[in-house]
Amino acid sequence: MKKLMISIIVMLALIAPLAMAGGGAERAARDGVELDFWSWRVEDVAEYNELIRRFEAENPGIRVNFTPYQATEYNTVLSAAVQGGNAPDIIHLRAYGGLEQYAAPGFLMRLDDKLPLRNRFDEDTLRAVTSVSDGNIYGVPFASQTLVIYYNSRMYNELGLEIPETWDEFLSNLEVMKDAGITPLANGSAEGWTLEVMHGVISPNFYGANEFFDAIMSGEAKFTDEAYRRSLAKLLELRPYMPDGFTGVNYVGMQMGFINEMAGHFIGGSWEAAYFNSQNPDLEFGVFAGPVENRGDTRYVSSYADGSFGASATTRHPEEALKFLEFLASQETGQFFADELKLQSDIPGVTSDDPYLQRILELNENSTPYIQLVGFRYEQPTGSSLLQSGLEGMMAGTIDAAEVTRQVQRGIETWFTPGQ
Amino acid sequence: MNQRSLSRNAWIAFFVTPGLAIVAIFIILPLFMSLFNSLYFWRGMARLEFAGLENFRRIFFQYPFSERFFNALGNNVKWFTTTMLVQNTLGLLFGYFLSRRIPGSPVFQRVFFVPVLFSIVAVGFLWRLYLTPGTGLVNQFLLQAGLGSWARPWLGEQAIATYVIIAVNIWRWLGFPTLVFYAAINNVPQDCLEAAYLDGASETRVFFQVIVPLVIPAIMIITVLTMIGSLNVFEQIYTMTGLSGGPYYSTDTLGTLFYRTAFGGVDTGLPLIGVGSAIGVIIYLLTFASSALAILYFRGRETEL
Numbered sequence: 001m002k003k004l005m006i007s008i009i010v011m012l013a014l015i016a017p018l019a020m021a022g023g024g025a026e027r028a029a030r031d032g033v034e035l036d037f038w039s040w041r042v043e044d045v046a047e048y049n050e051l052i053r054r055f056e057a058e059n060p061g062i063r064v065n066f067t068p069y070q071a072t073e074y075n076t077v078l079s080a081a082v083q084g085g086n087a088p089d090i091i092h093l094r095a096y097g098g099l100e101q102y103a104a105p106g107f108l109m110r111l112d113d114k115l116p117l118r119n120r121f122d123e124d125t126l127r128a129v130t131s132v133s134d135g136n137i138y139g140v141p142f143a144s145q146t147l148v149i150y151y152n153s154r155m156y157n158e159l160g161l162e163i164p165e166t167w168d169e170f171l172s173n174l175e176v177m178k179d180a181g182i183t184p185l186a187n188g189s190a191e192g193w194t195l196e197v198m199h200g201v202i203s204p205n206f207y208g209a210n211e212f213f214d215a216i217m218s219g220e221a222k223f224t225d226e227a228y229r230r231s232l233a234k235l236l237e238l239r240p241y242m243p244d245g246f247t248g249v250n251y252v253g254m255q256m257g258f259i260n261e262m263a264g265h266f267i268g269g270s271w272e273a274a275y276f277n278s279q280n281p282d283l284e285f286g287v288f289a290g291p292v293e294n295r296g297d298t299r300y301v302s303s304y305a306d307g308s309f310g311a312s313a314t315t316r317h318p319e320e321a322l323k324f325l326e327f328l329a330s331q332e333t334g335q336f337f338a339d340e341l342k343l344q345s346d347i348p349g350v351t352s353d354d355p356y357l358q359r360i361l362e363l364n365e366n367s368t369p370y371i372q373l374v375g376f377r378y379e380q381p382t383g384s385s386l387l388q389s390g391l392e393g394m395m396a397g398t399i400d401a402a403e404v405t406r407q408v409q410r411g412i413e414t415w416f417t418p419g420q
Numbered sequence: 421m422n423q424r425s426l427s428r429n430a431w432i433a434f435f436v437t438p439g440l441a442i443v444a445i446f447i448i449l450p451l452f453m454s455l456f457n458s459l460y461f462w463r464g465m466a467r468l469e470f471a472g473l474e475n476f477r478r479i480f481f482q483y484p485f486s487e488r489f490f491n492a493l494g495n496n497v498k499w500f501t502t503t504m505l506v507q508n509t510l511g512l513l514f515g516y517f518l519s520r521r522i523p524g525s526p527v528f529q530r531v532f533f534v535p536v537l538f539s540i541v542a543v544g545f546l547w548r549l550y551l552t553p554g555t556g557l558v559n560q561f562l563l564q565a566g567l568g569s570w571a572r573p574w575l576g577e578q579a580i581a582t583y584v585i586i587a588v589n590i591w592r593w594l595g596f597p598t599l600v601f602y603a604a605i606n607n608v609p610q611d612c613l614e615a616a617y618l619d620g621a622s623e624t625r626v627f628f629q630v631i632v633p634l635v636i637p638a639i640m641i642i643t644v645l646t647m648i649g650s651l652n653v654f655e656q657i658y659t660m661t662g663l664s665g666g667p668y669y670s671t672d673t674l675g676t677l678f679y680r681t682a683f684g685g686v687d688t689g690l691p692l693i694g695v696g697s698a699i700g701v702i703i704y705l706l707t708f709a710s711s712a713l714a715i716l717y718f719r720g721r722e723t724e725l
Contacts, residue, residue: 386484
């Protein structure tokens with residue numbers, strides 16, 4: 001009995017390291033270097049594999065394994081792997097605070113002394129891949145998202161409406177739709193992040209876009225300032241045009257409303273278009289930027305980098321990993337993302353003949369950082385989480401805009417030092 | 421003799437060790453790990469220096485944790501009181517009626533228990549669909565029944581959202597206390613009841629003065645389980661109103677607060693494993709203390725025959 005148990009344990013102890021050590025090293029030695037590349041883009045496996053095929057053709061001797069995980073689980077899987085010393089060589093990272101999470105503890109390879117990134121990308125793009133704790137670059141910019149208002153063009157034609165420029169024109173368009181028996185806005189407030197997006201579309205043109213952003217980062221302005229309070233209060237004017245019981249309408253409900261042409265507008269991000277097209281190919285829609293107060297005012301859209309590519313600090317093949325990152329930063333890759341995945345690539349010189357993507361790029365001529373994500377999604381409580389819950393309360397009428405701004409300011413003051 | 425007891429002990433150890441190892445690795449170890457983690461400063465996933473009770477201080481005294489913590493605890497209390505009042509009272513009544521062999525009771529016995537078998541996550545997602553304002557079953561039903569004015573965004577109204585989720589949970593779990601009470605009432609000796617009836621006691625009197633005192637152990641078990649369940653409630657909120665406990669923190673509980681502090685989401689920022697672990701420790705202490713109190717309370721009220 002005892003002997004049997006001992007021999008089982010001894011056998012297990014002998015087998016385990018063999019099983020773990022086997023495979024990988026042997027194969028790599030035979031076929032050259034193998035890089036592991038993790039991502040959350042489960043939807044885009046075919047496209048990424050095609051991109052990798054092109055890289056491998058240009059770089060014989062390097063093989064890249066693309067492994068995507070569900071977006072909702074990705075961060076958990078990745079942080080467990082990184083912490084356990086099993087980080088993949090190439091990592092698809094989020095940007096800003098999402099990058100900081102891995103950059104600050106030293107899990108990522110510093111890139112700005114190895115790749116010519118600093119000259120190639122503009123300041124706003126680089127902010128996404130720069131660690132705030134040491135100012136170094138840890139990622140290759142991937143793609144950006146822009147926050148816009150979608151409108152149903154068929155309804156606009158039937159009702160004789162024109163794309164609004166000012167806030168009043170926008171409200172009057174909503175009113176016309178309401179009178180015609182259509183829900184003017186698909187947006188609900190059951191999920192706070194959709195309210196933050198709504199604020200990202202509407203508010204910058206009232207709080208003073210880039211000027212206010214710079215002032216808040218340097219500490220000259222606060223979220224409790226009148227301009228920001230007023231920009232939040234503007235959202236209240238949209239309540240009459242939101243669906244009945246909008247406090248219970250969640251993201252899926254919003255999408256359904258717009259896709260099934262029950263609602264005429266959808267305030268959201270540039271990522272929605274692909275889903276709208278796939279769910280209802282007959283849906284005719286266009287996009288415009290958040291309206292401004294007076295005719296002729298500069299019309300800003302909020303935009304932000306949606307991710308980046310980095311390399312593990314502990315990769316066993318740093319040279320090959322850098323080669324792949326350089327490829328990911330090339331114009332060829334940017335063009336591939338634009339053509340195949342309809343992504344708004346951050347890489348300079350990328351063009352597109354897709355009318356929707358062109359329109360998004362056109363709106364980006366006046367862009368402003370998506371304020372809470374870009375500046376205040378680093379530590380807890382994030383500006384985003386405070387604003388999202390606060391706006392839920394404001395839209396339900398429980399608290400006013402001033403109280404929302406107080407909560408945001410008070411929360412971020414616990415960790416944010418201006419001017420850094 | 422000695423040889424025999426040795427081999428006997430070896431066999432006992434052989435059978436007990438696997439279970440003990442699982443309990444030690446997956447229950448006892450994490451418990452002490454979270455206590456350990458709660459006493460340190462963290463930077464993301466990296467553990468830094470010893471922090472003493474700093475993480476606990478932040479929970480109780482630093483904005484916004486202090487407000488979030490007491491708000492969440494308040495909601496856990498709502499979960500406990502509402503579940504006790506509604507679910508367990510109904511469970512006791514249903515258990516009683518089933519034991520009185522009302523017509524169709526074998527069918528009811530099974531029907532009541534069916535939702536208990538459903539996955540908690542599936543129930544949450546389905547009911548979230550049913551409770552959607554425009555197209556959801558619940559509002560559609562009210563409209564058809566001519567009660568359109570009762571229709572509302574059930575999960576979107578701060579005043580009722582928590583109670584709506586509790587109601588869904590009661591629908592799911594009611595079969596369990598019903599079954600426990602049914603079994604307990606069936607165990608009340610028939611001669612006690614007959615003696616009471618012969619003495620001319622009314623049905624109500626028999627229920628309150630004979631049956632209830634004799635099923636105190638079952639009431640104790642259900643109360644303690646309700647306490648544990650109410651302090652640990654998480655999946656129901658996560659699936660129906662999300663991690664942030666919306667709208668405007670009205671459905672937030674210690675479970676959701678713990679999760680988003682310790683692990684975070686896309687927009688909640690750097691995980692605070694120290695503070696999160698501290699919340700976990702507090703949940704554990706609260707659960708332990710309240711269960712112990714409840715057991716002491718009921719022990720004094722048990723009736724021995």
